[in-house]
Amino acid sequence: MQRARQAVTQALLAGNSTQLADDIALLTSELVTNAVRHGTRYDEEQLVELILWPADGHYWLAVSDPGAGRPVLRAATPDARRGRGLTLVDAVSAAWAVVPRHPCGKSVVAGVRLHGG
Numbered sequence: 001m002q003r004a005r006q007a008v009t010q011a012l013l014a015g016n017s018t019q020l021a022d023d024i025a026l027l028t029s030e031l032v033t034n035a036v037r038h039g040t041r042y043d044e045e046q047l048v049e050l051i052l053w054p055a056d057g058h059y060w061l062a063v064s065d066p067g068a069g070r071p072v073l074r075a076a077t078p079d080a081r082r083g084r085g086l087t088l089v090d091a092v093s094a095a096w097a098v099v100p101r102h103p104c105g106k107s108v109v110a111g112v113r114l115h116g117g
Helices: 002-011 018-039 085-092
Strands: 049-055 058-065 095-100 106-113
Touching: 002 018, 002 049, 018 049, 018 058, 018 085, 018 106, 085 106
Parallel strands: none
Antiparallel strands: 049 058, 058 106, 095 106
16 A cells, blocks of 8 residues: 555646645555455456546546456454444545446545635
8 A cells, every 4th residue: 555655646736735645645545455355356356547637627547357246345343453434534635436447346536625615
């Protein structure tokens, strides 16, 4: 996950705020972790794809994996050790969605506004 966070942080255009970089790094960490844990299998060589691009006043991040399952936003109990990833994604991003990929897999796409608000 560290390599993924470093890659997106380095890819951000100069002049962006520290808050934007932190938000993108958090989204990257959560989405890549989910893709590796739930979207790939240990017995097969499968790739997780990460794409970052600016458009429409946002930075958009797409993390894709070959898994069939769809992530679902759930409320975690206070003592839960896991299950807060999508809650963080929902809180930090301006919008997010799960997009099917054909012939298999899905992408989780999340956007962060470039200029707050």
